[in-house]
Amino acid sequence: MADYYFHMNNMTVGYNKKPLIKDIEIGINKGEIITLIGPNGSGKSTILKSISRNLELLAGCVTLENNEIRDMTFRDLSKKMAVMLTERIKTEYMTCYEIVATGRYPYTGRLGILSKEDEDIVEESLKRVHAVELGSKNFDAISDGQRQRILLARALCQQPEIILLDEPTSFLDIKHKLELLAILRSMAKEKNITVIMSLHEIDLAQKISDKVICVKGDHISLFGEPENIFTYDNIRDLYSIDNGSYDPLYGSIELPRPKGEPDTFVISSCGKGIPVFRKLQKENAAFIAGILYTNDLDYELAKQLASEIIEEKPFCSISEENIQKAKAAIDKCSRVIDAGVEIGEYNQGIQEILDYAKQAGKLYNN
């Protein structure tokens, strides 16, 4: 057995003895953030439930510091591992403070009475998720996003070494999403807590994870560092996207490019084309983009949205061939949009094209 901190060893998981995902073989080091991604219903939650011992494994084993977690008592495991689930919890008359305080469970005595120190830890956990002011509120009376933060505080209050989170960002607005992920990151890096979570937002997954697990079909389709996982093809494949595209560079998702014969030619540079491209996409007007240097911001988006790109190598002056191509495109299109192109020493050729469009009476300034 390799020396991993947390090791899923040839694990098969599923419900009612029916295997859902087979032969999961993943080793995790201490303090890493691991994200499970994959389409809805692919079994991300099943994996999380299985490694938290909520579901029995159908085959294989899970080890924590080389101890099989199956052989640990629930109490010992609870001092090492905390969870945050998506399932809604029903409570009556429980304040957020009391919910967070349940995290002290493994440490309190037989009757579960909190010591002064426990109370301090509860309060610090609330502080970590910026929710001290929610402490005395009734858990039923707060918003979904606030509940999410309280449940995270509850997990922190358990002072775990490893924390499992099922869709922790659902119900959160963007500010709280970022805040929650920042908390997780600082926990992982400062306190060396291992985080295993499932996420829907692949853009965030790319940015926060040390390693990513892709779940598809009955197996783990990919496991590795985000740089290797988040490629155009992998993501399209994982989610079977055929109606839109994924930009691996920025981790952003784009709607499908407009269909049909392009009738607009967009001249842009330095990101000025982006709003124009998006607008055309919304109007479902197919367009040609050019002449773009391949290191231009506009180039990345044009790859996803333009029907055709006339491109030039970076830092070169524009070739005669590309100028001719652009002129041909202008002839074909009924309008040419100047998105605010900058003209400098190298791209003098653009001026020639702008003049050409102007003469044809097709030039519009954005």
Add this chain to the structure above:
Amino acid sequence: MSKNKGEQPAVGTFRNENFKRRTRYTAVFIVLLAALFVVIILNINTGNVHISVGQILKIIFSGGNGVGTEYNIIWKIRLPRILMAAILGGGLSLSGFLLQTFFNNPIAGPFVLGISSGAKMVVALTMIYFLQHFAAVSSYVLIGAAFIGSMIATLFIILISRRVHHMGTLLVGGIMIGYICSAVTDFIVTFAEDSDIVNLRGWSLGSFSGMSWDNVQVAVIITGICLVLTFLMSKPISAYQLGEAYAQSMGVNIKTFRVLLILVSSVFSACVTAFAGPISFVGIAVPFLIKRLLNTSKPIVVIPATFLGGAVFCTVCDLIARMAFAPLELNISTVTSIFGAPVVIFMMLQKKRGN
């Protein structure tokens, strides 16, 4: 995490609030104890035969060595009856509380889920069998029979709950089980010999009358053990309130815990049914009112308060049952239903609005 004290504001924000809560708990307990005391005194002092307070005190402190009619009324009739109403009322309320925890629903209770009726059925069968073959039935045999009956009904309910997750459907299932068991009981009673019927009729409708000191002793032992067990379970119950998965992640052994929960709850309701017959709505209404009063669902305070609350509720109801149309006595469920059922309706309306 405790090293992380560099941040503003100082730790201790909740000390004051925690103190306020504890004060409230204490106040509720004092009120409940005082109420119980008053009701017991009132109960002893009320009846068809009027006895002065001084005489009552003398009889009570005589420790069971007195003579005369007054002595017999107080010592042999009223006192055991009141104590039984208090003990069994507490047990019944806790039985409801445990079932509510188990099903994670505040409308679960031994009566609505048909568990009391299951116990009633087996007790009726046992009574008739024993009275035909032997002269008397021991309390323990009846409690054992009631326990078997409640377990049968409970297992049915658990089986149903595996298949249906909607609480409404589960309740309908419980009510149906209750009807079936009651029908069987009625059937048995109809064909029982005349001498048995006198006993069975009153009992199968629910009543605290005719309790003896022997009954009290048995009830104290069984209910006492269950009360201690329940109190010791208050920590896992608090974790279980967040749901099974969370409870397990906090270190609760779910399988053992669930079995224990059902066993204790069944013994509680078995003990009540064996002595006093099925009593309705106490198991739902009392825990609900107590949680409201305490404004918390923390088991460590709710459990003892529910026991006390149940004791107060049932002694009050028994007083009303005894006195409302004296010398005619109402059966106890008539009174508990009048007070308990509106509480349950109120609860459901409130829940609807909450959603």
